[in-house]
Amino acid sequence: MGRRPDDDSSFLLSWPLIELERRIEFALVTSPEFYANARAYDIAFSDRDFADECNFLEWCLRTHGCVAADDSRSFIELACGPARHAREFARRGWRAVALDLSPDMLDYARQGAIRDGVLLETVAADMADFTLDRPVALAANLMESLSHMVTNEQVVAHLRSVSRSLLPGGVFVIEMAHPSTIWRDNLPNVWSSRSTDVPYFAGEPYTEVDVLFGAADDPYDWITQQWLVTARLTIRESGQPERVVEHRHPHRWYQAQELRALIELSGAFSKVWWYGDMLIPPPPLDNDAERMMVVLRK
Numbered sequence: 001m002g003r004r005p006d007d008d009s010s011f012l013l014s015w016p017l018i019e020l021e022r023r024i025e026f027a028l029v030t031s032p033e034f035y036a037n038a039r040a041y042d043i044a045f046s047d048r049d050f051a052d053e054c055n056f057l058e059w060c061l062r063t064h065g066c067v068a069a070d071d072s073r074s075f076i077e078l079a080c081g082p083a084r085h086a087r088e089f090a091r092r093g094w095r096a097v098a099l100d101l102s103p104d105m106l107d108y109a110r111q112g113a114i115r116d117g118v119l120l121e122t123v124a125a126d127m128a129d130f131t132l133d134r135p136v137a138l139a140a141n142l143m144e145s146l147s148h149m150v151t152n153e154q155v156v157a158h159l160r161s162v163s164r165s166l167l168p169g170g171v172f173v174i175e176m177a178h179p180s181t182i183w184r185d186n187l188p189n190v191w192s193s194r195s196t197d198v199p200y201f202a203g204e205p206y207t208e209v210d211v212l213f214g215a216a217d218d219p220y221d222w223i224t225q226q227w228l229v230t231a232r233l234t235i236r237e238s239g240q241p242e243r244v245v246e247h248r249h250p251h252r253w254y255q256a257q258e259l260r261a262l263i264e265l266s267g268a269f270s271k272v273w274w275y276g277d278m279l280i281p282p283p284p285l286d287n288d289a290e291r292m293m294v295v296l297r298k
């Protein structure tokens with residue numbers, strides 16, 4: 001454990017360095033195995049309507065963007081995982097880009113695109129530090145993947161990277177957990193998924209995945225506001241021995257006002273809208289909303 005903030009005043013100056021050291025330590029003691037099991041991850045998180053979510057993203061661009069018509073059909077999915085949204089946009093005839101840190105996820109996304117018969121550009125990069133050669137009209141960071149940006153500096157760098165990669169008037173959509181849920185008092189967070197529940201996996205070997213995302217004793221650091229989240233996949237595939245992969249990784253979920261302050265600090269966007277779900281039209285972000293949707297215009 002590092003020094004406490006009241007030990008001496010130099011703590012405040014060295015805080016970002018301490019955070020950086022912690023991240024390096026986490027990176028060394030954990031592994032990216034949770035995301036390396038891309039197919040199991042895809043089965044575990046497939047109970048969403050990707051086409052509906054893309055309709056919402058299109059609505060955001062139509063309603064809040066102002067991009068020249070010629071350039072308007074281009075999209076990047078950040079922290080894309082299996083890139084189901086990017087592949088859906090590719091199916092709709094858009095230029096589709098998928099960015100992730102994990103080579104395994106990108107391999108899986110590329111195979112998925114081949115299987116779908118669509119064109120997908122993939123970028124292996126840290127979403128806190130990237131620039132696209134050709135900017136896009138619409139960007140999305142979905143399913144709370146912003147929680148991988150665990151320091152203020154990372155969030156601001158991420159917002160600036162996304163803005164650099166957007167056309168003028170382009171739109172960036174962020175999906176985060178509703179602020180009322182970020183203290184995670186419903187732990188452990190567990191569920192099971194079967195490949196046969198999802199038509200997409202029809203004809204593939206039967207796979208069952210038990211997921212634990214957040215254990216009851218996961219530590220929370222009140223100063224850095226980071227959870228060290230336990231993630232476990234128990235994978236049962238026909239004809240194979242059961243496999244269990246587990247790791248712990250830092251995540252940070254954001255309150256609306258701190259996210260608002262970081263967006264303002266980034267200076268990367270001209271307007272912001274807050275919504276409570278991915279419906280068309282979306283409900284406002286209020287105390288009873290399902291989630292926190294942030295729509296930013298460059």
Ligand SMILES: C[S@@+](CC[C@H](N)C(=O)[O-])C[C@H]1O[C@@H](n2cnc3c(N)ncnc32)[C@H](O)[C@@H]1O
Binds near residue numbers: 035128
């Ligand atoms: C929740 S998952 C995928 C979310 C995906 N958009 C979806 O809707 O299913 C998060 C992804 O973030 C990726 N990731 C984690 N840290 C990252 C970073 N710093 N830069 C880019 N990708 C990152 C992981 O490899 C993983 O594929």
